[in-house]
Amino acid sequence: MATKSLKKRHSDLANSNRQLDILSNGIFQSGALPKFKDKIAETNQFPIKAKTLEILQINVGYMCNQVCDHCHVDAGPDRQEIMTKKTMQQCLDVIKTTGAHTLDLTGGAPEMNPNFRWFVEEASKAGIKDFIVRSNLTIIRANKKYHDLPEFFKKHKVHVVSSMPHWTKGKTDKQRGNGVFDKSITALQELNAVGYGMPDSDLCLDLVYNPSGAFLPSDQTAMEKDFKNALLDDFGIHFHNLFAITNLPISRFLDYLIASENYEDYMYQLVEAYNPSAVANVMCTNTLSVSWDGYLFDCDFNQMLELPVNGKVKHISDYNEALLKGRNIVISQHCYGCTAGAGSSCQGTVA
């Protein structure tokens, strides 16, 4: 298990251009597999256009207390990219006026941003209907200063969404690091103790499942049932929904696919599972991703590939929802990850 980010290791794949080269050449250049653009054109869905904004997703920094094998952010303790208070203020100006019904804070571990609590307090005043914080759970147990996070989340009615790759220790620790499972279980129990995830509670606690290897997620509903039974029986844990998310072939997951000689087979799986009806609802059509330094992207994946939004508005300081609507979404072959099977998004399946 790696303990450093690709960037810190000076890996070739820390370079987004190198990742895009891999995704555009080889099996896609030879014609063995169709490029995403051509595939969606078969059903007259090219170009994909942004609809009305519903979800504003803000990445407050790439620093994380974990170094998960498949992290698409290449996050870790060694990452220094952290959103400043100035950029947060610019985001708040937008949060106060946006038509989006969901605000989604992500990272890294967003809680590690030194201004995280101030930002949550200020953002919660805007009264956005659904305010999500993507918490990796272990951060709650990482240090005393984070132990009160469940109460803090409750106070601001934050919707907590957390990664949990499996209901067993072995599979979870393999993907996310030794000891992650036990800490995550404790954190979930603490969240339950303040009311999160309990049946009929309006304190939402959802889990995100993404596969631990070079395979696609199975049926979200069936997985949710298995997760709920196992976590309740073994640990007395409750949660609300499970989002099954496909690993996109970028960053550390791409590195893993290549190193394990699974890259081609995985791309075949994604293309074979292509579902044209998922294209209509891919998250980039209703989501905007803001990077730690305030730049705008169609999704968190495009942010990591450094593929900025099309159009004049490039930065949160120039934000204009009307101008962003209708823009052509920037695509490459990684987009097959969001259109496979029942589709995949930060909010789970889409088809």
Add this chain to the structure above:
Amino acid sequence: MSKTYYDPTDLRKFGNITEWSEELGNKFFEYYGKVFEEGALSAREKALIALAVAHTEQCPYCIDAYTKDTLQRGVTKEEMMEAIHVGAAIKSGATLVHGVQMMNKVNKLDG
């Protein structure tokens, strides 16, 4: 022509069998798909049965396919190995139970 009897990439071409016998091929795949849907047994239970049978049939394509399928359904490696032991136990039991036939024959011929 491949120099080996089995090529992992041939699994992707399974659907091509329909090209030379469309009606039967389509009927087979329709039946196959239906069998693995959620029913009185869950799709997960069916995938584990398929994994065990894939081993008793010693079909490398099926082993690849149902190893991946069970992984996708969150099945653990311990569960997968136990399922294979069920198949192996039936295989060995099926061999050994014929020992009774051998014993009957011995008793008849040389009893």
